[in-house]
Amino acid sequence: MFFYAPTDADQGVIQKIFYVHVPMAIVALCGFVAGAVCAVMHLRTRDRRWDMRSYVAIHLSIVLAVGVLLTGSIWARASWGHWWVWDEPMLVVFLIVFLLYATYQPLRFSIEDPEKQSRYASVFAITAGAFVPLCFGAVRMAQNLTHPQAGTMTTSGPGSVTVTFLVSLTGMALLFVTLCKYEMASKNATMKLRSLRRRLAGDDDFGAATGARSAAPQL
Amino acid sequence: MPDLTPAVSLRGVGRRYGERLALRDVSLELAVGQTLVVFGPNGAGKTTLLRMLATLLRPHAGELRVLGRELPDDGYAVRARIGFLGHEPLLYRELSGRENLRFHARLHGVDPARVEAVLEAVGMQGRAGDPVAELSRGMVQRLAVARAVLHEPELLLLDEPLANLDPVAVAQVQPLIGAASGRTRIVTSHDPVGGLVGADVVLGLRGSRAQLVARVADVTPAQIAALYA
Amino acid sequence: MRQTIAALLAKDLALELRTREAIPAMVLFSVTTYVVFHFGLDRDTIDGDLAAGVLWVTLLFAAILGINRLFVAEHEQGGFDGFLLAPVDRTALFVAKALALFGFLCLVELVAVPAFAVLLLGPSLGQALPGLLVVLLAANAGIAIVGTLVAALAIQTRARDLMVPLLALPMLVPVVLGASRATAPLLGQGGAAALPGDWLSLLGLYDLLFALIAYAVFDFLLED
Numbered sequence: 001m002f003f004y005a006p007t008d009a010d011q012g013v014i015q016k017i018f019y020v021h022v023p024m025a026i027v028a029l030c031g032f033v034a035g036a037v038c039a040v041m042h043l044r045t046r047d048r049r050w051d052m053r054s055y056v057a058i059h060l061s062i063v064l065a066v067g068v069l070l071t072g073s074i075w076a077r078a079s080w081g082h083w084w085v086w087d088e089p090m091l092v093v094f095l096i097v098f099l100l101y102a103t104y105q106p107l108r109f110s111i112e113d114p115e116k117q118s119r120y121a122s123v124f125a126i127t128a129g130a131f132v133p134l135c136f137g138a139v140r141m142a143q144n145l146t147h148p149q150a151g152t153m154t155t156s157g158p159g160s161v162t163v164t165f166l167v168s169l170t171g172m173a174l175l176f177v178t179l180c181k182y183e184m185a186s187k188n189a190t191m192k193l194r195s196l197r198r199r200l201a202g203d204d205d206f207g208a209a210t211g212a213r214s215a216a217p218q219l
Numbered sequence: 220m221p222d223l224t225p226a227v228s229l230r231g232v233g234r235r236y237g238e239r240l241a242l243r244d245v246s247l248e249l250a251v252g253q254t255l256v257v258f259g260p261n262g263a264g265k266t267t268l269l270r271m272l273a274t275l276l277r278p279h280a281g282e283l284r285v286l287g288r289e290l291p292d293d294g295y296a297v298r299a300r301i302g303f304l305g306h307e308p309l310l311y312r313e314l315s316g317r318e319n320l321r322f323h324a325r326l327h328g329v330d331p332a333r334v335e336a337v338l339e340a341v342g343m344q345g346r347a348g349d350p351v352a353e354l355s356r357g358m359v360q361r362l363a364v365a366r367a368v369l370h371e372p373e374l375l376l377l378d379e380p381l382a383n384l385d386p387v388a389v390a391q392v393q394p395l396i397g398a399a400s401g402r403t404r405i406v407t408s409h410d411p412v413g414g415l416v417g418a419d420v421v422l423g424l425r426g427s428r429a430q431l432v433a434r435v436a437d438v439t440p441a442q443i444a445a446l447y448a
Numbered sequence: 449m450r451q452t453i454a455a456l457l458a459k460d461l462a463l464e465l466r467t468r469e470a471i472p473a474m475v476l477f478s479v480t481t482y483v484v485f486h487f488g489l490d491r492d493t494i495d496g497d498l499a500a501g502v503l504w505v506t507l508l509f510a511a512i513l514g515i516n517r518l519f520v521a522e523h524e525q526g527g528f529d530g531f532l533l534a535p536v537d538r539t540a541l542f543v544a545k546a547l548a549l550f551g552f553l554c555l556v557e558l559v560a561v562p563a564f565a566v567l568l569l570g571p572s573l574g575q576a577l578p579g580l581l582v583v584l585l586a587a588n589a590g591i592a593i594v595g596t597l598v599a600a601l602a603i604q605t606r607a608r609d610l611m612v613p614l615l616a617l618p619m620l621v622p623v624v625l626g627a628s629r630a631t632a633p634l635l636g637q638g639g640a641a642a643l644p645g646d647w648l649s650l651l652g653l654y655d656l657l658f659a660l661i662a663y664a665v666f667d668f669l670l671e672d
Contacts, residue, residue: 043665043668096618096621097618099614099617099618100615100618100619102614103611103614103615106607106611106614107601107602107605107611107615110605110606110607110611111604111605111606112237112606113236113237114236114237115236115672116604116672119668119669119671120601120604120669122668123597123601123665123668123669124601124615126661126664126665127597127619127658127661127662127665128619130657130658130661131619134622134653134654134657135621135622137650137653138621138622138625138626138650138654139625141646141647141650142625142629194238198238273533274532274533275529275532275533275672276672277671277672295535298533298534298535299535301533303529303533305526305529307525307526307529308526309525309526309527309529309530309533310525310526310530311459311463311521311525311527312525313463313466313467314459314462314463314466318459318462322455322458322459323530323534325451325452325454325455325458326452326455326530326531326534326536327534327535328451328535350466366530
């Protein structure tokens with residue numbers, strides 16, 4: 001659904017990567033920020049459902065970040081012959097951001113108490129979420145002062161390019177939201193099942209009073 | 220007209236740890252100046268209960284009131300009035316007993332002169348300048364008692380307080396944390412006979428539930444033994 | 449609040465003086481790293497960009513050592529409980545630990561920077577010193593704030609020693625970036641140039657942002 005062919009046929013095949021790469025980046029960044037916002041709500045309301053939303057948003061954004069790095073690398077190889085370029089702020093920022101968020105799941109898994117795990121994950125999500133724009137600013141600043149904007153991935157082309165881009169962006173955003181909802185629904189179902197099992201076993205279920213259970217997938 | 224607010228009041232208090240329930244549906248009341256003794260096998264929830272009362276853990280269900288304040292929201296207000304003695308002495312091993320107590324005194328806003336008074340009361344004045352790492356377990360326990368009563372709390376929460384203490388040391392700490400201290404106390408114990416001495420109310424925990432809540436006069440040793448069966 | 453911070457700082461200072469664990473290790477590590485760089489780069493002297501980079505990367509990794517140790521005493525000796533039982537503002541622990549880390553970094557740099565000047569730096573340090581001091585202070589603040597936050601996050605995890613570098617290094621990239629870019633002109637071959645203001649502003653912004661965030665979230669790491 002989001003592999004929408006550009007209307008202008010005489011752009012190179014590689015140019016199509018642009019329609020995937022940049023929307024992925026934008027949606028991933030929004031996802032990380034959304035994860036941070038959900039984390040703030042979790043800390044304020046202590047409702048574990050917010051922690052789950054935060055987890056899902058960040059989890060999917062990490063996947064998208066990997067996609068950004070891969071597509072960016074392919075694009076760089078095609079455009080300049082190298083698999084990696086330090087000139088491109090988007091790539092550099094995503095590398096740093098990916099390395100940071102890659103610790104999110106190990107951090108969650110290595111805290112055994114589920115309550116503590118959710119709380120600590122939220123603190124991480126907020127800190128990392130604030131870090132992302134700052135990192136962007138810092139890297140861009142470095143780029144602007146050392147390498148003036150050369151060979152960026154933004155194109156100012158005819159209107160059809162913009163339309164294609166916007167459609168691609170919308171498609172990517174919708175895909176992200178759909179995957180989020182799907183993953184949350186699946187986790188909700190697992191939790192309800194576990195909650196029912198506990199009730200059958202005779203335990204009181206005051207999981208309901210405190211909201212949804214921990215978002216980290218069970219190993 | 221004396222204040223009849225109970226020192227401690229629990230109604231349906233519960234706490235979970237992941238999928239497991241550490242405590243469920245515990246209800247009891249303890250009047251000011253009374254002593255509650257808590258029995259139960261390991262893992263029954265005794266330590267969880269004490270830590271909740273000490274404001275170290277939040278309750279996940281039910282209502283919990285300590286010294287007239289609702290926890291966890293008003294925890295800040297009561298911390299100064301609670302003395303907690305857990306399994307850990309809460310002392311830095313490289314610092315001396317005196318340094319540790321002075322540190323806690325500063326945190327609690329207690330006059331440093333009180334540190335010396337408490338050290339003398341537990342009989343540790345002579346060794347108070349030695350690093351905690353060099354002291355015997357009995358001495359460390361005495362310092363821990365000193366730390367717990369340093370700020371003259373109204374409520375004492377004692378998790379097996381007489382562990383590692385020889386009879387002389389026990390006699391020394393009794394005025395501070397025993398029934399004669401006049402404070403409201405909650406004490407855990409495994410001793411079905413000795414534990415009842417000086418106690419007013421009994422709580423028996425088993426499998427995270429309150430299996431037994433009664434006045435000491437109404438409790439038989441068999442009931443206590445049944446908790447451990 | 450100030451009393452609490454003072455009490456905590458005094459305690460940490462006493463502990464560090466008694467055990468002498470963190471600071472000597474950090475200093476030794478810095479000097480050893482300079483030696484490693486000498487052989488790795490195969491250069492007798494360095495200046496400008498390269499010098500700034502080597503200095504800041506070394507200081508960063510030395511800081512990681514300090515961050516690892518920051519909450520260890522509390523975690524292992526029940527110090528968190530002791531603090532949590534006291535009728536004090538819990539953010540005081542963050543401020544005290546961040547100040548302690550800041551202090552440790554300053555003390556380490558007191559030795560590590562002259563050592564750098566002696567072992568590796570080509571141009572003389574004299575003219576660059578005031579500017580360098582400013583950068584050091586600004587960067588130390590950033591490392592202290594973020595380092596304390598990361599230390600608090602990592603102390604509860606099972607693989608604490610691994611978690612700290614993995615969390616701290618990406619988060620401190622802007623500090624290394626800003627600090628080395630700001631230091632580079634100071635260590636130029638032709639004598640110290642002026643201190644670049646915009647990189648200092650980046651460091652300042654970083655410090656402010658994470659100070660605010662840490663202040664807001666730290667309580668949540670302590671409660672149970």
